[in-house]
Amino acid sequence: MIPPPTVRLSRIDGEFVVARLDPAAPLPPELFTADAPILSVTRTTSELSIVCLPTLAPKGADTDGPWDAWYIEGPIPFGLTGVVQSVVSPLSARAIPVFVVSTFDSDLILVPSTHAAVAAAALREAGHEVR
Numbered sequence: 001m002i003p004p005p006t007v008r009l010s011r012i013d014g015e016f017v018v019a020r021l022d023p024a025a026p027l028p029p030e031l032f033t034a035d036a037p038i039l040s041v042t043r044t045t046s047e048l049s050i051v052c053l054p055t056l057a058p059k060g061a062d063t064d065g066p067w068d069a070w071y072i073e074g075p076i077p078f079g080l081t082g083v084v085q086s087v088v089s090p091l092s093a094r095a096i097p098v099f100v101v102s103t104f105d106s107d108l109i110l111v112p113s114t115h116a117a118v119a120a121a122a123l124r125e126a127g128h129e130v131r
Contacts, residue, residue, distance in 0.1 A: 074106030
């Protein structure tokens with residue numbers, strides 16, 4: 001069996017929320033003019049989800065947070081398997097909730113801010129470099 005990859009994770013400054021809107025809701029234009037370290041927008045047939053700074057959460061959205069975020073330093077080749085699992089598994093073993101956002105080059109791992117210190121320790125114990 002191939003051992004899971006170890007990665008370098010860089011903490012992203014700030015706290016974030018995950019917001020949920022109706023799938024037909026318009027995209028709030030102010031999201032795209034704000035200077036923010038993270039903005040993720042995903043629309044499916046059942047929802048519109050947005051990861052953003054709390055101040056940018058659309059009015060009327062269901063929100064959850066605050067969350068702390070780490071960026072898995074990439075780029076990660078599409079053919080490399082087990083990266084997200086190698087990060088999520090030690091967090092799951094500590095009962096730490098995780099929200100994952102994938103990008104073309106890498107992945108962002110978000111954990112509730114109240115769990116951030118324990119999450120960082122768990123990731124280090126699993127062999128990851130956490131900054």
